[in-house]
Amino acid sequence: MTNDHTSLTETTGAATTAESRADVAIIGGGAAGLSAAVALSRSLRSVVVIDAGEPRNAPSPGVHNLLGREGISPRDLIAQGRAEAEGYGTRMLSDSVTHARRDGGDVVLELAGGGELRARRILLATGLHDELPDVPGVADLWGTRVLHCPYCHGWEVRGQRIGVLGTTSMAVHQVMLFRQLSEHITLFTHTMPELSDDDWDTLAALGVEVVSGRVAELRAKGGEIDAVVLEGGHEFAIDALTVAPRFVANSDIYEQLGGTLSENPMGSFVETDFAGKTDLDGVWAAGNVSELGAVVAAAAAQGTMAGGAINGDLVMAEARAAVAARAA
Ligand SMILES: Cc1cc2nc3c(=O)[nH]c(=O)nc-3n(C[C@H](O)[C@H](O)[C@H](O)COP(=O)(O)OP(=O)(O)OC[C@H]3O[C@@H](n4cnc5c(N)ncnc54)[C@H](O)[C@@H]3O)c2cc1C
Structure with a gap:
């Protein structure tokens, strides 16, 4: 039974004795x-x-x-x-x-x-x-408007326009989880592997919009998402973006x-x-x-x-x- 701590230096940030x-x-x-x-x-x-x-x-x-x-x-x-x-x-x-x-x-x-x-x-x-996807703007809104976990903050964005940034084959699964929370889901294929025929069927049946091409930037305004900007300049308005770090x-x-x-x-x-x-x-x-x-x-x-x-x-x-x- 040794919790008297007498041998520990107790000052915050200054545990200096070798005997501690x-x-x-x-x-x-x-x-x-x-x-x-x-x-x-x-x-x-x-x-x-x-x-x-x-x-x-x-x-x-x-x-x-x-x-x-x-x-x-x-x-x-x-x-x-x-x-x-x-x-x-x-x-x-x-x-x-x-x-x-x-x-x-x-x-x-x-x-x-x-x-x-x-x-x-x-x-x-x-x-x-x-380790977040290397897209300008993503890190700035991480934890507020850029999300990864439907159980941590899915409720907070329910019913909103949610984008899913595709970087891995798990993106379709992430789409399905967030589709439970909103009817307005857009999958940005970005760098994810090609969608299979089954994936296309699932996304069509769930009413998910699919946007092909690489995302160049997540543009923010006043702490909110202003637009997802594709390489080539096309812009899409969303309220939250999910990523797979x-x-x-x-x-x-x-x-x-x-x-x-x-x-x-x-x-x-x-x-x-x-x-x-x-x-x-x-x-x-x-x-x-x-x-x-x-x-x-x-x-x-x-x-x-x-x-x-x-x-x-x-x-x-x-x-x-x-x-x-x-x-x-
Ligand atoms: C944006 C975001 C939102 C989330 N929201 C939720 C939520 O709503 N609900 C939920 O259940 N989970 C949520 N999570 C998950 C949650 O963050 C983790 O489950 C939780 O933090 C894990 O606790 P931990 O003690 O393992 O690590 P952490 O909470 O990360 O604590 C680790 C600590 O160790 C310290 N540390 C690291 N290296 C050293 C070192 N060498 N010396 C001294 N100290 C060190 C760190 O500074 C940190 O204080 C969220 C995660 C993220 C990224």
Whole structure:
């Protein structure tokens, strides 16, 4: 039972002593990291969360499909989660982990703000970054008028004129999901593979307009979409554009410790077992870094699971050590 934190430097951004050592260091304080912190701190573990403060959904005005906190702003949700974790003794550092290495059984983390932290176990809860299609204007409206997830913000654009930017063969599936929310769907084929006869039949039956050719620009006006502009100059008026980003796990630390990323059609991720354990000793992962499709509630659930699993792992290690000490 070691959550008194006496060995941790406690000032935000200044964990400077080489002796600083936690039972668990959690890298990333989003839904996954903070949920794990609560589970671990409630088990009387010394926990430090190092968080760079850039949750993936920060551009979005509200978090949806989150029972009990429907529509809360992403920043408010994190502030609430931080307060809850701190209430049980978690130490929060507003900083970035820049490098990780092993030292004996510990992992040593270097911080951008200076100094190092040492932990018996680490949890990667660093999330992912969305690689957006390289179309001028798309990044500017990301999270407000440029969307990817019908469950996160589909309701907010229901009934509106929704464009789907085709970049992969999944575009037709995305069309169908958003067609559930609006009768006014336009598929811009852009760089997607050629449509099959079945695709054409489906799109015609659903009343989806198909616009062939590459999109040159998404033109904005006052925070709204003014027009989708094709190469050649044709313009189309829409209210929202859906895109399919490539999801890339924020995995530098995992790779520095010797891990290798896995790939699936959505992007790259850190592979884990059901409770978040990676193939590296003492290293767990939860949330979008390991599950590219996890929404906030799912990321939080994974964090809670991983927190319990890490505590269980420490409990077993301590019991083995106690038995060995007694025998000696
Ligand atoms: C535009 C948009 C809108 C969305 N809307 C919704 C929605 O309405 N409902 C919903 O359920 N889901 C939504 N999502 C999905 C949601 O963002 C994710 O499910 C959630 O953020 C995953 O939580 P996480 O803890 O895994 O990662 P994150 O929330 O991304 O948190 C990761 C944290 O780790 C930090 N970090 C990364 N690297 C380091 C490092 N080296 N050192 C220190 N800190 C680091 C980051 O700064 C960040 O604070 C949306 C996603 C996007 C892109």
